[in-house]
Every structure is written in structure tokens, then in C-alpha cells.
């Protein structure tokens with residue numbers, strides 16, 4: 001565990017320093033989603049890009065989930081989702097930026113909130129850091145409600161916890177629990 005607290009600023013606001021580079025690698029969890037183009041190929045490539053990114057060492061790749069879209073415009077294709085665990089020497093914001101850079105290489109655009117996308121990479125947790133900053137809220141503010149994140153995470157690590165709760169329990173309680181299924185074995189995908 002590392003301390004990320006920064007001194008209170010002039011307004012008395014105290015928050016984590018999201019640009020702080022850790023002294024030792026810290027654990028983090030990322031969630032990936034894709035529902036445009038060849039989503040399986042995109043996820044495979046994105047996992048490879050993250051594995052090769054400086055300052056990131058992947059420690060786990062979940063099986064791929066086929067998930068019905070949550071929110072956003074109607075008529076979107078199903079998503080493929082997966083979760084990665086890693087150790088990183090990057091600061092929280094640098095880890096977010098690394099994911100966003102990879103999104104850009106897959107021509108990710110941001111037009112409609114929760115609209116279809118070639119690739120989305122969310123930072124779910126970074127060490128034990130909590131942040132209310134709009135550009136990087138930690139843990140991810142909606143992850144605990146999303147079976148499309150929680151279920152593949154629990155497949156990979158049945159003991160995983162998020163903010164003190166068992167991820168598998170949160171997955172079972174999520175509104176979208178019934179619309180997440182495992183990509184059939186033998187299908188192309190980074191977790192297969």
C-alpha cells in the first residue's frame with residue numbers, strides 16, 4: 001500500500017495526487033469494452049498494446065464476456081468486455097492517458113454518451129486510491145453497478161474485492177447481471 005495524499009491546498013481541499021509516480025509498482029484494474037467493428041480483434045490488439053506499454057506489467061486477463069449494451073442509444077450491437085489486472089509504475093493519470101492513447105489508435109471518438117465505440121478503456125482501481133476528480137474518479141464511479149465489468153473480473157478472480165465487497169457478489173446484484181455471458185470457447189478472443 002502506498003500513500004498518495006497531497007497536502008491540503010489553499011481552499012482546504014485535500015485529494016490524492018493523481019500525477020504522483022509510485023516508488024514501487026502498484027496494482028491496478030482496467031476494464032475494456034468494444035462494440036463496433038471487429039470487437040474481438042480490437043480487444044486482442046489492445047491487450048497486446050497494454051502488455052507492451054512502458055510501465056505496465058499485465059498480471060491477469062479475464063475471459064471475454066458478450067454483454068448487452070447498458071445505457072446509450074437503442075439498437076447498439078452487443079459489446080465484448082474483459083478486465084485486466086496489472087502492476088504499474090505509472091501515475092494514475094499516466095495510466096489513464098496510456099489507455100486513452102490506445103483508444104485513439106483504434107479511432108475511438110466521443111460523440112454520444114454511452115454510445116457505441118470501437119474501444120473503451122476504463123481505470124477501475126489504482127492501488128487503494130480514492131479520487132473524486134472528474135477526469136479520474138477512483139474507483140470508477142459506476143464499476144460496482146456494472147455486471148459487464150464485475151462478471152468477467154469475478155471469472156478471473158473469484159476472491160477479488162472492490163471497495164470491501166466481493167466482486168462476485170456485486171456482479172450477482174447488478175441490474176445487468178442477466179445480460180452477460182461468456183464468449184463461447186474456441187471463439188477468437190484475448191482471454192480464450
Ligand SMILES: Nc1ncnc2c1ncn2[C@@H]1O[C@H](COP(=O)(O)OP(=O)(O)OP(=O)(O)O)[C@@H](O)[C@H]1O
Pocket residue numbers: 096110113114115120121122123124133134135136137138139140141142
Ligand atoms: N476511472 C475512470 N476511468 C476512465 N475515465 C474516467 C475515469 N474517471 C473519470 N474519467 C473521465 O471520464 C471521461 C469520459 O470517459 P469515457 O468517454 O470513456 O466515458 P464512457 O465510457 O462513455 O462512460 P463511463 O464513464 O460511464 O464508462 C474521460 O475523459 C475521463 O477523463
Ligand SMILES: Nc1nc2c(c(=O)[nH]1)N=C(CO)CN2
Pocket residue numbers: 032033034067068069070071072079081114120148
Ligand atoms: N454492455 C456494455 N454496456 C456499456 C459499456 C460496455 O462496455 N458494455 N460501456 C459503457 C460506457 O463505458 C456503457 N454501456
